[in-house]
Amino acid sequence: MEHCRNTSRRESLLKPKAVVILSGGLDSTTCMGIAKTQGYEVHALTFNYGQRHQIELQKAKQVAEHYQAADHRVVKLDFLKQIGGSALTDMDLTVPTTGVGEDIPVTYVPGRNFMFLSMAASYAEVIGATAIFMGVNALDYSGYPDCRPEFIHAVQEALRVGTKAGVEGHPIAVETPLLHWTKAEIIKKGMELEVPYHLTTSCYLGEEEACGECDSCRLRLKGFAEAGYTDPVLYKKH
Numbered sequence: 001m002e003h004c005r006n007t008s009r010r011e012s013l014l015k016p017k018a019v020v021i022l023s024g025g026l027d028s029t030t031c032m033g034i035a036k037t038q039g040y041e042v043h044a045l046t047f048n049y050g051q052r053h054q055i056e057l058q059k060a061k062q063v064a065e066h067y068q069a070a071d072h073r074v075v076k077l078d079f080l081k082q083i084g085g086s087a088l089t090d091m092d093l094t095v096p097t098t099g100v101g102e103d104i105p106v107t108y109v110p111g112r113n114f115m116f117l118s119m120a121a122s123y124a125e126v127i128g129a130t131a132i133f134m135g136v137n138a139l140d141y142s143g144y145p146d147c148r149p150e151f152i153h154a155v156q157e158a159l160r161v162g163t164k165a166g167v168e169g170h171p172i173a174v175e176t177p178l179l180h181w182t183k184a185e186i187i188k189k190g191m192e193l194e195v196p197y198h199l200t201t202s203c204y205l206g207e208e209e210a211c212g213e214c215d216s217c218r219l220r221l222k223g224f225a226e227a228g229y230t231d232p233v234l235y236k237k238h
């Protein structure tokens with residue numbers, strides 16, 4: 001037992017560290033699988049921002065345990081709930097079930113990914129992580145501006161000039177491996193890496209059984225169908 005602990009301590013000294021922004025959803029869990037496969041010691045970071053789908057937090061915990069994360073921090077971020085302005089944080093707004101259109105949907109949370117990345121960067125600097133993994137996706141992304149490559153590149157640049165790590169010549173890398181993949185491609189990769197999709201949740205309504213009708217459920221179901229797999233989570237209807 002003692003020997004095992006020493007071995008694992010030695011191993012952890014050799015591994016680069018990564019902060020993985022983990023929501024407990026399909027994309028961030030796939031990202032976690034990719035970071036592990038790439039040999040990182042993973043430090044999971046989850047945000048409790050008053051999201052309607054609080055069940056995410058339990059799922060994130062299970063995913064972090066599954067991947068034996070070196071650490072899992074759940075950050076309480078009340079501000080996004082206080083200001084509202086999104087159907088995910090304001091219970092008076094309705095989650096749309098009409099499918100993805102041209103406009104930015106009401107499920108967009110103002111500034112969310114900007115805040116998440118900046119907090120992940122703070123954490124990465126403190127623990128000496130060389131990368132931040134985030135499961136943003138620019139194709140099947142529901143139309144959120146903070147899921148686009150332009151935004152990710154801009155954040156990368158901000159971290160290069162605005163952090164100690166960046167100024168000292170080793171900026172923290174923002175890794176977004178899913179950025180240009182379709183949902184089906186993400187799922188295919190995840191199945192290959194044995195990502196525990198049964199532990200994940202995607203439904204915006206946040207109940208144990210997914211609704212099967214919100215935009216997030218639709219994207220997920222379409223992805224599994226196109227990838228040729230059956231989604232292991234339960235649905236009320238689809």
Ligand SMILES: [Zn+2]
Pocket residue numbers: 202203204205210211212213214215216217218
């Ligand atoms: Zn749903």
